Amino acid sequence: MNDPQHSGHGRARSRIGIITGSGPEAGLDLWAKVLRANRQLMGADYGGDLDAPEVVVFSVPELGLSMELERNDAQVWQVLRRTAERMAPHVDHYGIACNTLNHYADRLAALGLPARLVSMGEVARDYLAEHGITQVALLGARPVMDLGPWSAYRTLPQHASVEVPADPDELHAIIYEVKRRGGAQPDIVARFTQVLAGLASDVALLACTELPLIPAAVARPSTVDVTDLLALALARRSLEPRVASQ
Template structure:
């Protein structure tokens, strides 16, 4: 269906609409003539960018981020030959135009004055109606030079489109900015025309997950990340399009970390290859679904930093969680390389924040055996019962932190939360929430404001 036909589908005969308003028809003609994609819609009367962003409909949902609403300014100036010239300037709705920069971009000849919009002006009603497609509706046939701030062309995550009015305040059009700029040809150019720049991104932010000890732990980490993204975004959650892009490397060799003190260099060889592979692929946020191998955090960061990527440490996330929640004491449940807080443990600094009750030698042995059981047999009710038995006999602190991914698999298998006077936290879940928050902060900074 062409732009003109789909625009006509938005007419409401119940209120006597039978023909497209002139400016809307002109907008539809622009997209039809240039053969570029667009999507028309209707909304309540919108008088500003903030008002419009609140009322736009996209992907079956009312409201879009302010940065996805196109802000447009129409002004005039006198050039060096004394001719009256018009300029339209466009940026994202969350930006502020800089008149000084606009003047410089137009040659710096004269003051830039906004076209008046009060009732005494012949251009009455232009406020809230300016767009790049139907400018002749407001300025008649006077040529208009159009400036687009480069931020308009940045990828801001799916659906990677912007919206603006279609020439009337109750009509919207969704479009790809790069296609519009290209279609305008010599009538448009890119220019820095805004004040303080918004966060710049060169493309969609991607999360990397390294797993393998056990493979299911990466799946659970991914699920936890998605659940937290959905929770944080709330009403702004758009389903599939709101989930982060994720690349996964499942490395069976990470299973060797169950004997880290005897096989550390062999484990690192396996891990290093996965880290470099994901960084070369362009991952910006790297995570590792394995508590033991976070021992290599410094080595991992030495690689990620050269690619401009960020690696999150699970032990640092748990330490921060304990600090923020004022946890007075906890039992750290994991194999000896983790729960022992010795030289092989990434959690060795946790004791500086809270009192950590150690597991007994018998408890460490039972946890080690249970980890191998889950690797072999998967999650089961028998495994859950063993975990409960270990916790009952080993942990008498107010808080328990599970720091073994095989036990995370068991907790995820649990059908109903067990009643307990103690707080049982899965470190993998704490980690996932921080990964998700980091993604949202990079990909959608407005959500954390």
């Protein structure tokens, strides 16, 4: 185990946290992507274990109720709030390994916790701006694609023209199947490939942690895993010096 006080060649680095549970594999996926992003950012300076970020992971199965967020709002928010409050004293920045749960980003910020949430909506908007993308498809669970008050991406149309699949319920059902059976099942791959084929946009945001688990090889649209964007943002923040008071 690396000594977090001496990570980054003797410099106390910022600590990062991951909240997961919807589903639990999503936290492992984000953690792995953070480690890869950290190695890439450090380049030739990366020397092994001592240069990995300090990561705290809280996996809470009850957060899986987020798939039907409107129905379970009160329960999900109480669980997420308690989890963030438990995590905050141990980290400087944290992310939530679930696009749907990022709906609560504003509420979490209002808690005034010592740790800062890096939200998926935030990193997606930054990506579109950086690459000059003005039209994008948004693929995720039904609450995400609705772009209403339950969506973590509800402000995305202020930054780009947003396309959603013609049959959002079909994609929602596919996500449930991935949670239950895994993403590599041939019928799941075929169904998701058909969803992608029906899109007019050249770029599609995979705004659900289950969708990148489906090995659908398509020439168009180009797919962007929002978890990759979040991992890169968290890895960058982990390289910042730790705040002395924490």
